Amino acid sequence: MASKEIFVPDLGDFKDVAVIEVLVKPGDSVQVDAPLLTLETEKATMDVPSTDAGVIEKVHVAKGTKVSSGTLIATLQLAAGAAAPASSVPATATPSAPKPAPPATPVAPAASAKPAEPATPAVPTATVVPAASAAASAVPGVTEQGFARAHAGPSVRRFARELGVDLGRVRGTGQKGRVTDADVKAFVKSLMVPGAGPAVAGGAGGGALPKVNVPDFAQFGPIDIKPLGRVQRISGARLHASWVNLPHVTQFDEADVTELEETRRALKAKADSAGIKLTTLAFIVRACVKALQQFPLFNSSIDASGENLVYKKYIHIGFAADTPNGLLVPVIRDADRKDIYEIARALGELSARARSGKLAGAEMQGGSFTISSLGGIGGTAFTPIINAPEVAILGVSRASMKAVYRDDAFVPRMILPLSLSYDHRVIDGANGARFTSYLAKILGDAPGLTEAVP
Numbered sequence: 001m002a003s004k005e006i007f008v009p010d011l012g013d014f015k016d017v018a019v020i021e022v023l024v025k026p027g028d029s030v031q032v033d034a035p036l037l038t039l040e041t042e043k044a045t046m047d048v049p050s051t052d053a054g055v056i057e058k059v060h061v062a063k064g065t066k067v068s069s070g071t072l073i074a075t076l077q078l079a080a081g082a083a084a085p086a087s088s089v090p091a092t093a094t095p096s097a098p099k100p101a102p103p104a105t106p107v108a109p110a111a112s113a114k115p116a117e118p119a120t121p122a123v124p125t126a127t128v129v130p131a132a133s134a135a136a137s138a139v140p141g142v143t144e145q146g147f148a149r150a151h152a153g154p155s156v157r158r159f160a161r162e163l164g165v166d167l168g169r170v171r172g173t174g175q176k177g178r179v180t181d182a183d184v185k186a187f188v189k190s191l192m193v194p195g196a197g198p199a200v201a202g203g204a205g206g207g208a209l210p211k212v213n214v215p216d217f218a219q220f221g222p223i224d225i226k227p228l229g230r231v232q233r234i235s236g237a238r239l240h241a242s243w244v245n246l247p248h249v250t251q252f253d254e255a256d257v258t259e260l261e262e263t264r265r266a267l268k269a270k271a272d273s274a275g276i277k278l279t280t281l282a283f284i285v286r287a288c289v290k291a292l293q294q295f296p297l298f299n300s301s302i303d304a305s306g307e308n309l310v311y312k313k314y315i316h317i318g319f320a321a322d323t324p325n326g327l328l329v330p331v332i333r334d335a336d337r338k339d340i341y342e343i344a345r346a347l348g349e350l351s352a353r354a355r356s357g358k359l360a361g362a363e364m365q366g367g368s369f370t371i372s373s374l375g376g377i378g379g380t381a382f383t384p385i386i387n388a389p390e391v392a393i394l395g396v397s398r399a400s401m402k403a404v405y406r407d408d409a410f411v412p413r414m415i416l417p418l419s420l421s422y423d424h425r426v427i428d429g430a431n432g433a434r435f436t437s438y439l440a441k442i443l444g445d446a447p448g449l450t451e452a453v454p
């Protein structure tokens with residue numbers, strides 16, 4: 001298989017730029033545009049994307065070192081079928097003040113954040129806003145597959161990333177249908193005309209959103225300004241895209257987990273001795289798998305054309321993990337083939353890697369349903385934002401003992417609050433309620449949850 005060397009692209013006036021993060025290691029598979037490094041100048045941070053798809057053979061730079069245009073970053077074993085290009089410095093022109101380029105990896109539910117933008121003057125909200133920022137809120141979310149397949153050069157790719165434009169949706173007018181800068185601009189303009197948005201899965205529908213008026217807070221008292229973290233910047237844009245494009249409905253329900261909790265406590269010591277932390281969440285993941293098998297609609301997505309539903313035959317469950325760097329969503333692959341011990345082990349390993357910043361990009365991709373569990377922390381209910389293009393997300397709050405009226409008497413039962421947000425374009429209210437009722441029933445069946453997976 002052919003190898004290719006990847007170099008730091010043209011950084012304009014910047015030299016000896018600090019490497020603050022190395023995002024890949026030998027053996028990692030990367031797609032075109034997947035971020036390899038994060039660089040930081042005194043003005044901004046930027047990701048250096050891969051120019052090709054393949055497997056990382058060797059990484060030539062380390063965190064904390066300095067690089068300049070043309071520094072060798074990594075040797076890549078090209079993906080099968082890719083031509084072996086001569087090793088060279090990409091002739092990509094990078095803007096002199098680099099802007100953050102979102103990576104190809106999804107990060108998901110986080111506390112609401114908005115992309116860093118210069119403060120706007122104190123004017124009424126109806127004021128016209130700069131094209132790029134207005135477009136960013138009207139542009140449908142990026143589909144990585146479509147983006148990777150698009151026929152476009154590195155600078156156009158970077159430009160599209162900066163605007164949050166999915167290149168897969170842009171019609172190319174260049175040679176052999178190649179997408180040009182002008183095509184990307186024309187696409188964004190088409191979204192700015194009210195009602196003229198293309199019929200796409202994200203369904204932005206065109207028209208810029210009214211902008212929040214941000215005053216100069218210093219006029220009211222002392223303030224500190226800290227830049228948003230990298231994860232917040234990325235997840236903020238994704239959350240916003242989901243929030244404005246998907247009509248969310250949240251269905252609340254409760255599950256009686258008294259027996260489940262007894263079963264968990266009985267199995268915990270044995271699991272501990274095998275190095276597995278058997279938490280409530282492992283049982284909830286298993287219950288969700290069973291509910292998704294019963295209601296495959298909740299494991300579907302609207303496709304890029306916006307006209308079909310894609311039913312996934314795999315069940316990969318993402319879960320929100322609170323990390324020092326912000327919220328990440330690792331994915332438990334083939335959760336339907338794992339029993340509660342295997343699920344608990346995967347939960348422990350993935351959340352440990354997420355917290356230590358060692359999660360590979362691929363470990364956050366491909367999820368088909370997400371769980372956001374705040375149960376270990378507290379709360380009685382919340383309305384999670386769907387990890388689009390998925391169509392549903394389960395929020396879990398803290399289980400507590402409650403007096404439940406049963407057989408003519410109040411009895412103490414352990415009650416788990418559930419909050420299911422779903423995309424109302426795909427799922428109607430009756431199905432939402434059926435899903436949570438079924439899930440509650442499954443969570444009440446502790447023996448069914450602990451049995452071996454067929």
Ligand code: CAO
Nearest residue numbers: 109110111279280281320321322351372375376397398399
């Ligand atoms: N009700 C009551 N207790 C619960 C519970 C619930 N719903 N969920 C977990 N617990 C218990 C666990 O069983 C465990 O109890 P023991 O110590 O007796 O075993 C304890 O709380 C601590 O659990 P944990 O938090 O360490 O582990 P977990 O598997 O439940 O969760 C993880 C793992 C990664 C999801 C969690 O650590 C985390 O990061 N949660 C935050 C997620 C988040 O921020 N979501 C919001 C996203 S939207 O902005």
